[in-house]
Amino acid sequence: MLDSSHFRPTPESIPPPNVSYQLKQLKNVPVNYHPLNPFTFILRTALIYPDKLALAHPEAKEPAFYTYSTWAQRIQNLAYALIQAGVRPGDRVAVLAPNTPMISGLPLFTISVCFPLSLTKTSDAYFGVIAARAIVTPINTRLTPHEVSYILDHSGAKLILVDYECLHLLPAIRATTIVCYDTGRTGDPYEEFLSLGRKFSQERGWVGLDVETDEEAGAALCYTSGTTGRPKGVLTTLRGSYLAALANVVEGQITLESVYLCCGLGALKPNYRVLPMFHAAGWTFPWANVFACATQIILRSVNYPFIWKHLCHSQVTHYCGAPTVQIGIVNCSAAQPLTRPVSTIIAGSAPTAQVIGQLEQLGIKPIHTYGPFTRCYDHPSWSELPLAERARLMARQGQSFATAQEVRVVYPPKDVDDQALVDVPKDGRTLGEVVTRGNIVMKEYFQDPEATRKAFRGGYFNSGDLAVMHPNSVITIMDRSKDIIISGGENASSLAIEQELANHPHVLEVSVVARPHPKWGERPMAFVIIRPEFALRWAENHPGFEIELKCHARKFLPGFACPEWVQVVDELPKTSTGKILKSSLRKAVAKL
Secondary structure (H helix, E strand, O other): OOOOOOOOOOHHHOOOOOOOOOOOOOOOOOOOOOOOOOOHHHHHHHHHOOOOEEEEEOOOOOOEEEEHHHHHHHHHHHHHHHHHOOOOOOOEEEEEOOOOHHHHEOOOOOOOOOOOEOOOOEEOHHHHHHHOOOEEEEOOOOOOHHHHHHHHHHHOOOEEEEEHHHHHHOOOOOOEEEEEOOOOOOOOHHHHHHHHHHHHHOOOOHHHOOOOOOOOOEEEEEEOOOOOOOOOEEEEEHHHHHHHHHHHHHHHOOOOOOEEEEEOOOOOOOOOOOOOOOOHHHHHHHHHHHHOOOEEEEEOOOOHHHHHHHHHHOOOOEEEEOHHHHHHHHOOOOOOOOOOOEEEEEOOOOOOHHHHHHHHHOOEEEEEEEOOOEEOOOOHHHHHOOHHHHHHHHOOOEEEOOOOOOOEEEOOOOOOOOOOOOEOOOOOOOOEEEEEOOOOOOOEEOOOHHHHHHHOHHHOEEEEEEEEEOOOOOEEEEEEHHHOEEEOOEEEOHHHHHHHHOOOOOEEEEEEEEEEEOOOEEEEEEEEEEOHHHHHHHOOOHHHHHHHHHHHHHHHOOHHHOOOEEEEOOOOOEOOOOOEOHHHHHHHHHOO
């Protein structure tokens, strides 16, 4: 399936004979210390497995394939090209592109607990930008020109790497801009930029690049979706990115034999949303895969049958996706039980037990993470449980994973200046806010000390997610603080309601928000997408479906949590990374 025989990289992408991957030796640094930096992963892997396929871009108009030695040379070329273009340590380099080889070289965002957005042709950039000691600033390709302009202004980007399909998103150019036509061939402006970098290097190689001595220096600046206001810039560090990537290798069980499917947000197919590299640095998997010496298949613009094509025929072992993506995958007409093991990392929001069960039935092992800084660890005894019960346990958010500090659930502080954090009892019932600290939390909100202070009150990162803590220290997310429905004095979790409604066999996807009620203050309103195979059955009888779903809810939910209203919809509003925009649903409810 991955036939690279017809591709020839540009001459400047070929490393010189007897290439050295040794970096410049640091002065005045103890012998037993070196600063952690994820870009060094590529040097290690290129040294050990120079001829192993690193990147496959098979579905592009002009397919491209790079071994680790060739990819490492392209990353080096990019670093020198940026320096020649005037990029200096700490400068921000913006990337506006879908998943492409260009984006794979940019530094990945660390797991920041904030789910920032951005990026595309960044394979080279995830490594090349930080090799030049700059900060990669990936930008969400589904933003408006106005939003892109704000991020470019706020970040102060010194240079922009942009894919040709995203040129319309750029405002009047105020910084050096390099366009990529995603060809990998001579004549492409991006390839010419890399060629200039190779010439500028004068074959000084890796030892000619200065090494960043401060592992707390910025690696990536990722911007939140801005659904509740201006996007905030989430700044993460070299150290945090390095350790987050190692954690993903361990928790995802990524090895030399692994093939990771990196599916992007295609500009032409806005309804298909699998983890793009611009989202939270691809959850740091681009770095993790390189550390593990794995192969990455890059899909620029995909649909679910296309994903299944590669799951079935390209030896894929791993992919990532938010729950809404997983829903599309398991319900695709091309879905079929797989003949070889595949693992999927689920994060971004809480999956339903139904989705987890459907994945398992297809031979896809769910690895459920949150943040991602916790993981729901399965236990051998679970294999004896019925699928529904096992899936229910797997839907919990679990415990802290490798390189992360222990997660806590605390009573929410009464105000910003309240620094005393008190843990809720481990009873599986008492609601509190999830907080954490340590290696893989963001460093700060860029140029926003007040937002940083609010986020770090009590000396922890305050997630805004409400959860319970079970006796075994496993957490279960119940809701976002802003999404709790207060009905007749009772707190109803919109997430818990969604979990139960999703178990109805005719429900494909559901979201629940509060709607004002004259007696109870608020009651739940459910927005539901019906499964395609049952859509015709209910096409002319939405009131009948409403009655059916309410009857189902009353079997599993207390009265105050049962939906008072049910509205059948064709689609749910979502962010570019597949998260349901409840803010949009609340606006729609306000007009009713």
